[in-house]
Amino acid sequence: MPDPLVRDATTDDAAACAAIYEPYVTGTTVTFETDPPDAAEMRRRIAKAQARHAFLVLEEDSAVVGYAYAGPFKERAAYRWSCEVSVYLSPDRHGRGGGRRLYEALLAQLKARGYRMAAAGMTQPNEASARLHAAMGFEPIGTYRGIGWKFGAARDVTWVQRPLGDPVTPGQDPPEPT
Template identity: 60%
Template sequence: MSSPTPLTVRDATPADAAACAAIYAPYVRATAVSFEEEAPGEAELARRIAAAQERHAWLVAEERTGEGPRVLAYAYAGPFSGRAAYRWSCEASVYAELGRRRTGAGRLLYGALFERLERRGYRAVFAGVAEPNEASAGLHRATGFEPVGTYRRVGFKHGAWHDVTWWQRRLGEDREEPGRAPAEPR
């Protein structure tokens, strides 16, 4: 039996939008993992990738195949809130092809994502997990997140109410002087 093909993580470009849209669409259409009700198309995903790359990050994991590289998972971060005092925090998500969950792609992507966010000056990353989703809870636990609270019956999708558990992970070390703000994220 051959070993699995190693995955490569790289920064996404708008050219990855079609692959990311194809990965994301089943989550939107058939699950409550995403609270979007209409799957965004390639143009919208290209816009989202470009926006994430400006101040946060969007990464893809790809494998080499006989036909060349193929994107099979992605992770990204964006603003946690529009309020100025939250600017050192961000929100992250990770999605893999449905048949590729629990293969290590999420851990690999999150590890690379956290490094980029930390270098940019972010201090905390949050992730919302629609319940129930033990696979996602396990991934977040394994990558250093801690649960910080649950919003009860906050999203209605596919004929049912869903809770969302929020997870938090610290980034970097606190090296600032007390009472002094850290450097601005870049």
């Protein structure tokens, strides 16, 4: 069997990405969305992420089985070198290295575009996500207690972050992300 392929997503991948994401929305607290996005909304999200950050898919046997993307951490100008990242895999692909492959490629693209910091939020408990992020060099920075509400209970979200690239000389702004 050939190695899975990580590639830039296109809007043609929207239906597959929406199908991967739907069970996370409807059956887990991994995401705080409550209504699964349809293919049209996922096309919009892919295009938006590709314009300034990145959106990648994992393909096995010509089928999309996972995706990872980045978006702005916050909208204010001071955060423009930071981004928030996420990864989702088809349930039958967990624990097979796909998340790592996606994140390796995603973080490399973000670094090449000039981003300096990646952050991710993980609804608790989520040991699999915590292991993946730790393996990718993310460090815990704190937990928001009871910050979100889903399935009848308040949920905690732990945040992790990882630098992208070498430190910048104090007193100088890094080059603008492209």
